Structures are given as structure tokens and as C-alpha cells.
Amino acid sequence: MAKSMSLLWGAGSPPCWRVMITLEEKKLQGYKHKLLSFEKGEHKSQDVLEINPRGQLPAFKHGDYTLNESTGACLYLENQFKSQGNKLIPDSPAEQAVMYQRMMEGLTLTDKLNSVIYYEWFVPEDERHDSAVKRNREALAAELKLWEGYLQTVAAGSYLAGAFSLADAIVFPNIAYAFRFGLSVGHYPKLAKYYSLLRNRPSIKATWPPHWLASPQGFDILKDL
């Protein structure tokens, strides 16, 4: 099955990583894939634009079907391969409700992280304002505190919605990203514990961003948050 799948991806990109974790969890190894460079602008190349007209990664295909929206791809893979690998959508209504809620909230977390980490990438020089930087940082801190709170209420050493689920596949890359960019373990102890719990999960280890392995030292842009 996985032989008919192909993925164009960028290293460290949470949307790409979500799809790769889900493919591992569903035992869909062996798909074709190609690592592209955001720095070189390869996400705007013709190869990508033919699959993903917004010029974004991932650009994912299963046979003739295109699924570039990471959350859409994860939902599709779980629904098409329900009985293969790990089950990623819980049956109980209570856990299912939390799962869908956290999964979609994960996209807000991505946006708020990007608005701080990539401010200078997204905003042209003469449109930048210290007041916007400050507001974005405050919004990100408030967002991260929400997640810290969510993890207070789950059982010790647990996942976001019972067993490991699509919510974790979608949210974890954001959390790893936050720590890579300097988030303080002392300020966010529950997030740090969640990060420690999941980072050694086989699906996550197998898909760890290669350039993070090559240079384990991250950045400190979030350290005072």
C-alpha cells in the first residue's frame, strides 16, 4: 500500500512531521519521499506546485489522491487503514470529543508558534513593529499555558486523549518545535514531561528531523516565555 504513496517534505516542519508520524503508526513504511529545502525555496518548485498549488509542504499523494493538508491526510490515513497498525481515533465518545478538540486546537498552536518564531520571515522589514512582536509573544505564552493546563488534567504520563491518538500525532511536533526553539522546561513542566514521554516513541524517533539530530543545539527565542 505504502508503495503507492509519495511525500515531498521539509525537515522540522510540524505539518510534514504529523503525516510522517501517522504513516509510521499505521505501519505504512516504504513510501516514496523527498526532502526539500525551505531555505532554497524548493517548496515553491514546479514539482511541489503540481501537487500543492499553494507551494507548501507536505505535498502528499496516495495513488491519484492528493492530501496536502496535514490534518486531512492524517484523518484520511486513519480512516482508510483503520485495522492496520495503531488505532488513532478512540471509540469512547468522551475520548473522541477531546481528541477532535485538541487535534484542531493544535493548528492554533502552530499559528501562534509561527507568528513568533518566523515573524521576520512572514513580515516584510518595513512592516515590523515591536508592539506586534510583544503581542505575538504574549499570545503564544497564553496559548502554551492553556496546553500546560490541559496536561494537568490527564493521567500522569498520559497522552492528550487517552491512548496515543491523532491529537498527539498533530500536536507533538509543535511541542517539540517549541522546545527546539528554547521553551523553558521550568516554566512549562507538564509540556516538558509530555515531550519526554513521546520523544522516544518509535514512530516519533523514526521521523525525528534529521538536521536536529545533526545539530542537537537549538535556539533560544522562546526561553523567556
Place this chain on the structure above:
Amino acid sequence: MAKSMSLLWGAGSPPCWRVMITLEEKKLQGYKHKLLSFEKGEHKSQDVLEINPRGQLPAFKHGDYTLNESTGACLYLENQFKSQGNKLIPDSPAEQAVMYQRMMEGLTLTDKLNSVIYYEWFVPEDERHDSAVKRNREALAAELKLWEGYLQTVAAGSYLAGAFSLADAIVFPNIAYAFRFGLSVGHYPKLAKYYSLLRNRPSIKATWPPHWLASPQGFDILKDL
């Protein structure tokens, strides 16, 4: 079942409208609901914050379960009430792939509409730039052209992914919103046809924003797009 559901909503808000369409499609009428005013800041009221800590609408509950993310709520409702009302996730892999892809792309369309229509709401006065307004409008036009293209390839008078699905429940409110704010029927004929097809669907008529009925005249901010 619907008696155990409650919705705090704002009129015309695409995220609220999505959930209301889905509730209608699943024959979940009779839920408790309360219309709040964004203008009066009621989305930041304590009633909302207790359910939705980001102070956003919708704030939706099914019994003890909270689903504030509109797409999450729609997915949950379809999965919990699969055999009730209309089936909103197609079975065929081809249609399912398109459905998940379009459903999630719908959130990008929302963001791009908001960045134009609510620019002055979101951006403090001394951080506004004509160059940003121009870029946001160009990005929205490119986005709308993508959707115009998607509708070229579906059968005449058709929905986004075969029969009416969650993709339509999630995307339609954005399209209605665009025409409410002046989008040109001449510039986007396929979107206009899609809008005409869906606006009389019972689930959509039943949930049409009340203040749009009261004052059918819209705005013209998007007319030159």
C-alpha cells in the same frame, strides 16, 4: 440527544455556522442555543470563557464534552451520529480524500477572508500598512481562484466531494461570507453557482444568519477582487 447539546454562537461567523449546518444535517434540532454579539464583546464574557478559554465562538457542549473548534465539532457529530440524518463523510477513498483535503483547506480560506475583511479589527491602527492590505487582498484573490478552479472540475451543479459532505458544511459559510462582502459573481462564476446551489438547502436556509435576513444589503469590500 440534541437536548443535551448547547451552543453559544455569533451571527454570520463561519465557524458557528458550520456547526449549525452539521447539527441540521444530522437531524439534531432542538439543542439549546444563545446568540451573542461580537460588537458588544460578549464572546469574551465569563459564560463563554468557562467553555472556550480563548474567548471565541462557537462554544459548544454535548453533555459534559466540550467542542469549540468548529471542524472538530463537525467531525465529532458525524462520527457519533453516523446513521442519523445525512451521511457527511463519503465511503469511497477518492471522495473521502477530496473531502478531507477541501475541509481542511476551508480553514485557510477563512483566514485569508478574515485578513482582508477584518484587517482593521485585527491590526492596531499604528501597525497598519497599505502594502499589507494589498498583499492580503492579492493572497485572497489567489485563494479564491483556486476554489473557482476546484469547482471547474466537479460535475455541473455538484458539491465539493460527491454528495453534500462535511467539506461543504465547512466551506460554504466562507463562500456565503465572501458574497455578503461583495465578491463579484462575474469574476467568480463557479463560486457563484455553488453559492446559488447551496443557499436553498434546508440545513443552510434554517441557519441563515438572522441579521443577513434582516438587512439583505451586504458590503462591497471584495467587489474588485
